[in-house]
Amino acid sequence: MSHEDSIFSSNNKNQxxxxxxxxxxxxIMIxxxxxxxxxxxxxxxxxAGNSQLYAEDLKGFNRDAWYLSDDVLWGFVEVPSGEFIMGSNPAFDRSAYENERWSDLERQGKVFLPTYYISRFETTIAQFSIFAHESGLDLEQIGLGGxxxxxxxxxxxxxxxxxxxxLESKLRNSPNTPSAIKSFLNEGGRVTIPSEAEWEKAARGDDGRVFPWGSQPTSAFANFNSDEVRAVGAELCSICAYGLSDMAGNLWELTRSPLQDYPxxxxxxxxNLSEDALWVMRGGSYTDSLNNVRTAVRGAVDPGVRNSTIGFRVVITSR
Amino acid sequence: MASKAKTRNIKERSSALPAATTGVSPNPLVSLGNFKLPFALTFGLGILALTPRIQSNETLAWSFIAAVLFLGIWCGYLLMQSNREGEKHTFDLSLRPQHYIQALVQLSVYVYWGYYWEPSPGWRPVYDHTLLILGQIIFAYVFSILLSWSRHQNYTLGFGPIPIIFSVNLFLWFRDDWFYIQFLMIALGFMGKEYFRWQREGRSVHIFNPSAFALGLFSLVLILTNTTHLTWGQEIASTLTLAPNIYVFLFLIGLVVMYFFAITLVAGMAAISLFGLSALYSSFSGVPYFLDSEIPAAVFLGLHLLVTDPSTSPRTPLGKTFFGVLYGFGVFLFYNLLGVLGAPTFYDKLLCVPLLNLSVIAIDKAVRSIDFRNLLNVWKDNWLSGRANLAHMFVWVIVFGSMSFLGKTDGKHTGDSLPFWQQACDDSLPNACERLVQLENTYCTDNAAWACNELGLLYRQGSVVPRDDALATSYFEQSCELKFKAACINLLNSNSIARDDPHELDLRLLLREGGLNLMDVPLGDLYVKACGHNWDFACQKIQVSL
Incomplete structure (x- = not known):
């Protein structure tokens, strides 16, 4: 091998x-x-990017309390213990459906409920967004906006x-939670959606009224027969049972009761675990007519359904 | 001194090349020459990026655009360097049967399996992936050309990149949102082929099977970062069995590869080892080792098409035999190891191939050190008048036929029965509870509400798996949304242990034995099948109806 060849070969090797x-x-870097x-x-x-969190303050809602209402009980209203009338009497309420009848012998029944708290408004997008953000739920995938x-x-x-x-874990752990709420939770209360009975009592009070505001039809206090949902608290209803808003219309509200015949x-x-799950929803929605926004109306929905006419509100209950 | 040597180097190299491809271009303008091909392919990749399938996802589209830009810049740089220094980059044409036959066989798997994997009507993920595979093939061609030229080597133009891409995608591909990693995986596969080399029998050859190297490396990364969900790996591994008689299909196409490339000893011995180890384990433990068969379908695919690359496996018959046996043992051990670590077990067939590739020289050396000619050539001489491979294939046909006859391949398998695993778990048989969780997890992923509820209960009770209330809740939520009332009750009450027998829809999923769901099977037949799988409630229903 010549000298030049050796240079070439070693150069090749070096390269x-x-x-x-x-x-x-x-x-390795890759x-x-x-x-x-x-x-x-x-x-x-x-x-990342799931949640639309709101930089600005929402009037009437407390940003530091997960956008719950900015009042003494953070938007919760106490419903005192006691009996109420459940179901419909067709003699009194001509729009009553068959599934609102208490039994073959009775048209309506009396149900006793211990004290509980219920939210004045339906749960809002702002409230749910914080939960969704912390839980990793994808709001865009859900199709939630607004x-x-x-x-x-x-x-x-x-x-x-x-x-x-x-929300329960937040309320339990926050030092700012209203004392009445905190002590109720400490005594065994939990935050969830209402049972069918809790919802109906909150909607009609203990006087058996057909609508939350009374027994006469009116469109003054409820959003029904309409094209669009409205913001919570857009129409306050001081004459409604417990002063709750949108217990009639706006959105159907989910309950934690399976659809079963009364009583x-x-x-x-x-x-009946072998039956498909079907959960009662109450209150009717903005798309419904007057007879579907009565306090005793019982709708039902599959647990996996997402629908633009269905929402919920929460209760703090000992049950 | 250095610059003189460099000049000399270029001249020497130029004069060593054929006349048609040598010489410094006298034209001062940039001459494309052989660069037309990589430029054209890169352009093609750019066109592909404009198709609706690629444009359907922003990240996917950007992945393609980034690949085009990267290849375009690299190509441009090499072109300028080539024109400046007068170095010619050339192609050698070589159409090797091991490439195009392998590619055709792999293609047939895509077509057959892809047809039956249809999660929703009209949507077949494999077929939907076609343009993405095409994009990877184009990328692989350009990348490997440029890599060779960057290293001042000729590029051997043939079908080589196609089986590599097909092989990678038969086991792992990234979801659209992460597809840029697929390009990186392909790039690393080719870099591994180029840079990890050793001298074998006097020739410089690559150490690792390129696809297995990329798959092994990325499997490791995915396991360590717990990000398997970014890929379709789990779905790929579990949907192969949706194609009817997939084992027979893989066996038949395997025979084609075996006939042409004499890989029977590797594939056959790997399969026989796994069959043997599974049988041994079952006889001692009382439970099957694998869930869906004696050899999972994806492993059966792997031992035909992944581990059998002749360049990265031993040369001697006895060496091939060892190699196959070691693959069988490797998969067997990795399956258990991954299970113990809580990692997805489908990586078992991928992780051991690079390790085996590394052991090839040692195997060859060990085999050749056996100073006993008869043993060394035990598989080689005097078989079928010297046509040893045909003889090996014949033995393999007999073995596979026997296994099929015994129901160890496509037929019903003990591991398909959930009540079997529930009982085995109750009896504390080895690994039974882990397998039960794994199986319920699979069926829950298929949206069998019963399985989700059972899984939720396991995590709520914490006796079989560590108690995890959050996980339990998420399973109950999934089951409840599928209308399984017991799960909704469990969701309502954190102390509830509500359960029910599988509902009709659950049975249509639970009894599929790894195949298609049973949506069209009459209810009566469904209960008969369920009874055959040890579901007592189904047997009672049949008795009541009689």
């Missing part, structure tokens, strides 16, 4: 070694960067329960 070093370096990127981003996907003051919709029955569990008896809620 080969150099090229290989560069190649290995690039490969692997390290990809692994780091996947480790960081891969487990965050679906959370102004923060509007009631949340397109949520499933488990979503509503999950919100209740989340109402929560102890049999866990029976």
């Amino acid at each position: 080969e070694v150099q090229g290989r070093t560069v190649g290995f370096t690039i490969m 692997i390290v960067v990809v692994a780091a990127w996947m480790g960081i981003q891969g487990n965050n996907s679906g959370i 102004a923060p003051r509007f009631p949340v919709y397109n949520i499933t029955w488990p979503d509503a329960l999950a919100y209740g569990r989340w 109402y008896n929560p102890s049999d809620d866990g029976e």
